Amino acid sequence: MSTHSVAARKFVADAGRMAWHDQALYAVREKRDRMMESVPEWEELRNLSSQIKRNTP
Amino acid sequence: MVFVREGYPHLLKDYREHACVDARIWEICEFLHDVVKPARLDARFPHRVSLHNSCHGVRRMGLSSPSELHVPYHSKLRDLLAMVEGIEVAEPERRDECCGFGGMFSAEEGAVSVAMGRAKVARHMATGAEYITGADASCLMHMQGIIDREKLPIKTLHIVEILNSTL
Numbered sequence A: 001m002s003t004h005s006v007a008a009r010k011f012v013a014d015a016g017r018m019a020w021h022d023q024a025l026y027a028v029r030e031k032r033d034r035m036m037e038s039v040p041e042w043e044e045l046r047n048l049s050s051q052i053k054r055n056t057p
Numbered sequence B: 001m002v003f004v005r006e007g008y009p010h011l012l013k014d015y016r017e018h019a020c021v022d023a024r025i026w027e028i029c030e031f032l033h034d035v036v037k038p039a040r041l042d043a044r045f046p047h048r049v050s051l052h053n054s055c056h057g058v059r060r061m062g063l064s065s066p067s068e069l070h071v072p073y074h075s076k077l078r079d080l081l082a083m084v085e086g087i088e089v090a091e092p093e094r095r096d097e098c099c100g101f102g103g104m105f106s107a108e109e110g111a112v113s114v115a116m117g118r119a120k121v122a123r124h125m126a127t128g129a130e131y132i133t134g135a136d137a138s139c140l141m142h143m144q145g146i147i148d149r150e151k152l153p154i155k156t157l158h159i160v161e162i163l164n165s166t167l
Helices: A003-013 A015-038 A042-054 B002-011 B028-036 B055-059 B076-081 B104-108 B110-125 B137-150 B159-163
Strands: B048-052 B088-090 B131-134 B155-158
Touching (some): A003 A015, A003 B110, B028 B076, B028 B159, B048 B076, B048 B110, B048 B137, B076 B131, B110 B137, B131 B137, B137 B155
Parallel strands (some): B048 B088, B048 B131, B131 B155
């Protein structure tokens, strides 16, 4: 087992932290989706940032 | 399915004529939806089902659209189920989130895999459905394992069994 899976087992056993972690992560995604709807040039910005990432070693 | 279609051509790059690298390999729902295009199915399934999207189905095969693509939602599975008489189709919250199976992931990261599966089954159950259905047998197997262990009042059923059903 990897060190990650050993640590994850402990983390998952803590229902409260698990729920917080799950909500916190999914909230980021929901915010992203909301912003996507509200910013008209979203796709253009996404393409530009994607190009920056590809150009950054 | 994705592994056969996308992975095998790399593994078998010297075997252009091999059946496994044949461009005619289709997932059955995309084949029905995109090639056969039946006008009717003569299927009947008078039950409430919750539709399960597999990650490969959503993000590699285009069976349905994920929110991040910023396109109107569509689902080939949903289109096919719409031709089944008597069926009620629901979709869970977070419909394009993973069930936690992921092949080797479930062995390497058992605790996280089970936690994700439990959350996913709970969201399917929250729709009030009697069945969870989808096109990916591995997601269904993972969720059925959790359902069996926890004796939950819902069952998984591969979508083909519904499309071919005359109950």
